[in-house]
Amino acid sequence: MDDSYIGIEGYSTTTPGIRAQIKYDPESFIVNEIPIELPQKPDGKYTVLKIRLTNWDTNKFLMHLADRLHISNKRITYAGTKDKLGITTQYFCINLPAGQDIGEIHIKDAEILSCFRTDRMIKLGDLMGNQFIIGIKSDDSIEEKINNTVKQIMENRGFPNFYGVQRFGSIRANTHRIGKLILQNKYAEAVKLYIYDPEFDVEDYRKHFGETEDAELALKEFPEYLTFERSLLGYIAREKKYDNAFSVFPRNLSILFIHAYQSYLFNRILSARMKLTGSMYSVMEGDLLYSVDSYCNPDKRELIRATKYNIDKLNRLSEEGRIRTALPLIGYNTEMSGGVEGEIESHVMESEMISTEDFDISSNQKLGSSGDYRVMSVLPLNFMVLEKNRVNFSLGRGIYATSLLREIIKGNLY
Template sequence: MDYREFFSQFRYLSERPGIGGRIKVYPEDFVVIEDPLPSILEGRKHAIFLLKKRNWDTMSAVKEIAKRAGISHRDIGFAGTKDRHAVTYQYISVPAGAKETVENLRIRDIELRFVSYGRFIKLGHLLGNRFRVIVRDVDENAFERSRDVIGELRVKGGFPNYFGYQRFGEKRVTNHLVGKLLLRGDFENAARLFLGAHSGEMEGDEARKHFWETGDVERALEEFPNFLRYERTLLYRYRETGSWRKAFLSLPLPIMRIFIHAYQSYLFNLYVSRRIEEGLPLNEALVGDIVVQVKEGIPYRDRTYRVTETNIDFVNEKIRHGQAAVSGPLFGFAVRRAGGIPGGLEEEILEEEGLTVDAFRKLPKPMAEPGGRRELLIRPIGMTYGYIPETGMCFRFFLPKGVYATSVLREIMKDH
């Protein structure tokens, strides 16, 4: 199953026809510019660089920079991962002593420009990202159709805030399924899926297919290409310990958490889609909903309050003025649960999945997830768009951190 088939289960909010087309035909069609927190420039222990990359994922770029500079990749900080099939601009921090070495690096499709001294940049140290996206292979009606969809969603309060396909895998849509197996304590089948699932379209698929069929670890270590480094780490650790649990715990923390985060994201998407399907409002709070505060278009997901019979009119007035947003659950052991009809829907989804939130607590400590809340709708800030003859539609907009441009475009394109 590819990502288009996977995403077809999630409902569109808009009912107008889409423009179709294709994104990311060329890396230059998808430009991402990070807006960092100003606080990254406080301090002197780290050198802050603006990293421009093309056809690199963030982790691979960071590891290559670290290797060439003779430092550990753990000493390089960044605020968020960026698309591979794109041209992206983001800020990284390196130890101040490595400034000159990094400044003099020459790596294909990577540019590094020293900005200032500052602090170590951690995940989340950003306000959001600016996007410029070209949608190709559309006809001359694309502008009017875009206008119709965007106008309809403006009335409905925004775009569904689905997690994008990058969260789950483009060719191998398995990250959330691995996460579900880990939550059930089934490390063996989680490993089998992570190592053996194959699409038939990717390098290394033959080796994955052999492992799926045989479970032969020694053969896999001979056949898995070196670029599948996390898979090889898992295999080596299993050979050493005989434990798939210990093998998973040997992975770098961000990789280990990808699977749990993907499953949380899947459940959130399911909640948004089910709410649309059942005719429950996304832009109006119901009694029992949990609402997040919004300031100047940026949601503050750690500032939440429950909707009651007493405050519902006040809350919905805040929502209408863009100062609050209805939220959905990122399930975890400490997630603030909704009540009323929204709470019933949350419970229904957990029951269908055969889970309780306590499962997130029983994970090995590095994987344990407290959970949180996420706004159901997002309003792209400063959205402009236009048709470029012989090229396609060009969209420009800003999104807060953690929001996917591909999910905004999905509503406009109706391609999956």
């Protein structure tokens, strides 16, 4: 799959790529969440579990955990979603009455490292960032090449903050296409594409559904482990319609389709910005910007607009790494950039034949999105090359390690 499929084009560095592979086994991709401060309180309302997971998708693990605890999955939250492939240490927050113990929990490839109570509920994004320890498999000597690319990234004041392929589905990278169909009110097409996508799927049971659209037959053929697909098929078989089928998913899962399409648009906008300017830190009149911390996490309390009166000051602050230009995750309340950047955003929207109003989904308000902003460039912290071609570094919340590795490898990562 070419990167352009998910809206990514170009690189911010000019160093040569390397022939390499990542995620060749679980130990080659280790992610440890760096949490915000969570004051512990013995009689607190929430129970927090720190869990090490091996090859678990975050949402699927949440559903298994809820099942083991005999509670609704809506009573469990988490700080960050993680890809299935790898070893991850994550924090899950469970709403249990004071005095009620979670008891013994045994789930395959899941180890509870610690458990405590707090009065603060963990919400998505309640992280400082993530630490990564990643193996890069190559037959070449690559340490010098890696360090040269990282040096250029530091000189450039950052690398492009693209959404990685995991955002779009690590095996079937089509969630953004499903999201666009939902925005276009093509609900039946969206549901069918989730169950069978001819661009990715080769399994006979998926092909049979694509040919027959017989949900009852598909329920007999689809494997038990495909719980999400089977939930949709059960709804279709029962209700004899596709409308509102995604309501069988938790909202935090069904909204991912819309978020994935927003991410695709962001990638396209950032790719066009890079092609036009080639800079990771130059501020243009009309840009929108955030102050950032050492992890490049934005302070979203104030969105700064660049004008002819403040642009010199903003460029100095940007070069110092204190602010970052932010590009829109387009929604129905999005304030678009001005100037040249605004023209880029308008061009991408026109080419997609999508408007901001489309994100206010009248047929299903739970899937609507008001929009957000994301800084266009970021820096790694404490980057080191370890023994055996392993790299260790930290990134702010929501920043994809694969986007950094893409700059280093400059080719297919898998």
